[in-house]
Amino acid sequence: MNAIAALGLTFIMVLTCLDVVLRCFKSPIVGTYELVAFTGGVIIGFAVPMTSWARAHVYVDVLIQRLPEGRKNIVNISTRLMVIAFFVIASVHLFKHGFYLLKTHEVSPTLQLPFYPVVLGIAVACVLECLVMIADIIKIAGGTYE
DSSP states (O other): HHHHHHHHHHHHHHHHHHHHHHHHTTTTTTTTHHHHHHHHHHHHHHHHHHHHHHOOOOOOOOOHHOOOOOHHHHHHHHHHHHHHHHHHHHHHHHHHHHHHHHHTTOOOOOTTSSSSHHHHHHHHHHHHHHHHHHHHHHHHTTTTOO
């Protein structure tokens, strides 16, 4: 999924640059806005699980560092449980909405691209994020978490 996100980022950079250049010649690429929006959703959704796994996100732990080890673990597990709750709710709603879009054949206005693959892809990414958080909880409980 991370590789797909990276390819998506490269795609929108190339597409945007090409569209800007072609606009100078009065020939913009039709549907650029839609393609960038769809791909942006894929990039963000697909990058979240790997970013969490690698702990590459920005976080502030000034207060947590001052806590004793046992309390640190309680705070870390509590926050992971909140993240799991959020992403379970998000994935359920995204799956429902994705299947609704599939059933109604909802498409984008210009290029007529279906919405449901992007929505369902992000729903799967939410499920994977839950698995990453469960793995973090196991590491914390086992004493192997940093």
